[in-house]
Amino acid sequence: MSRPGFSPEGVTLGACLVALGVLWTLANLGRLELLPVVRTWWPLSFVLWGVLELADLWVRRSSGRS
Amino acid sequence: MSSQPLDPHYTAPAAPPPALPPAAAPFVRLPKSPGLAAFLSLFPGLGQVYNGRIARAFVFFFAWVGSIYLTASGHEFPFAFVIPFVYLFNIIDAWKGATAINARYLGGRTEPEDDVEVESPVWGGSLALLGVLILFNNLGWLDLDRLARWWPLLLIAVGAYFVYASVQKKKAGEGADEPPRL
Numbered sequence A: 001m002s003r004p005g006f007s008p009e010g011v012t013l014g015a016c017l018v019a020l021g022v023l024w025t026l027a028n029l030g031r032l033e034l035l036p037v038v039r040t041w042w043p044l045s046f047v048l049w050g051v052l053e054l055a056d057l058w059v060r061r062s063s064g065r066s
Numbered sequence B: 001m002s003s004q005p006l007d008p009h010y011t012a013p014a015a016p017p018p019a020l021p022p023a024a025a026p027f028v029r030l031p032k033s034p035g036l037a038a039f040l041s042l043f044p045g046l047g048q049v050y051n052g053r054i055a056r057a058f059v060f061f062f063a064w065v066g067s068i069y070l071t072a073s074g075h076e077f078p079f080a081f082v083i084p085f086v087y088l089f090n091i092i093d094a095w096k097g098a099t100a101i102n103a104r105y106l107g108g109r110t111e112p113e114d115d116v117e118v119e120s121p122v123w124g125g126s127l128a129l130l131g132v133l134i135l136f137n138n139l140g141w142l143d144l145d146r147l148a149r150w151w152p153l154l155l156i157a158v159g160a161y162f163v164y165a166s167v168q169k170k171k172a173g174e175g176a177d178e179p180p181r182l
Helices: A008-028 A034-041 A043-065 B034-040 B046-050 B054-072 B076-105 B121-139 B144-150 B152-175
Strands: none
Touching (some): A008 A034, A034 B121, B034 B046, B046 B054, B054 B076, B121 B144
16 A cells, blocks of 8 residues: 655755755865755754655645545 | 395284474574664664664754763753663663564464553653744743752652552553453
8 A cells, every 4th residue: 555645854865965966066066065955954954854754744635634 | 144034925013103303393594683783772762773763863862962962061950860771771672672572473462561552642742842942942932950859759759650660560460351461
C-alpha cells in the first residue's frame, strides 16, 4: 500500500544537498564565503524539515478524510 | 534356504511405503541481518544505509558530528550528553530497522513503533521552532545564552508530553477490542 503524502526527511535532505551544492559552487566562484554562510543559516534545514512534517501530516489527514 | 510360498499365485503383501523424513522448516533467507546493521552502526549512519534509509543515515551522521563539533567548540553542556545518546540510539535504530524489514518480508506485522506515523503536529512544530530559535540566535536577534538557565523547562515539557501521550494511548487501547499486550 502506498503511503499518502511524502517523505519529509527525504525532501529536506534533497533540498539541503541542492542548497549546499549551490553555495559551494558560488564559493568556488569566489562569490561568497561558504563556512560563515552555512554556520549562520543551517537552522533553516530544521525549519524546512518541521514545516514539511506539518505539511505531510496535513496531507495525510486530508487524504484520510476524503 | 529361502522360504518359498507353496501357492504359485501367492504374492507377498506390499511393503508399507517408507516413512517420509520429518518435514523440515523451509529455509528462508531474510533480507537484512539486524546484527550486521547494528555492527555497521558503530560508524553512525552506516547501519541505516545498509537498511536503505538514507535520509535517516544523514540525520544520525550529522547529529553525531554536530554534537561532537559543538562540544569541542565550548558547548560541553548539553551536547556532551547528546553524543552517547545519538550513538546508542543510532545502533538501536539500525537493529530495529532491519528487524522491521525482515518482519515485513515475512508478511508479519512490524513492530508497532515502525508503523506508527506521526499524527501529532508537535514533532514538526518543535523542529520548526527550534530552527527559528537557533537561526535568530545566529543572526543576533536573540541571545540563547540568556535562556540557558531555563533549559530544564524542556525536560518538564518533554515529560509532560510523554505523560499525555501514554494517557492518550491507554484511552485508545481501552476503546479497542484487542486484548491488552502483556
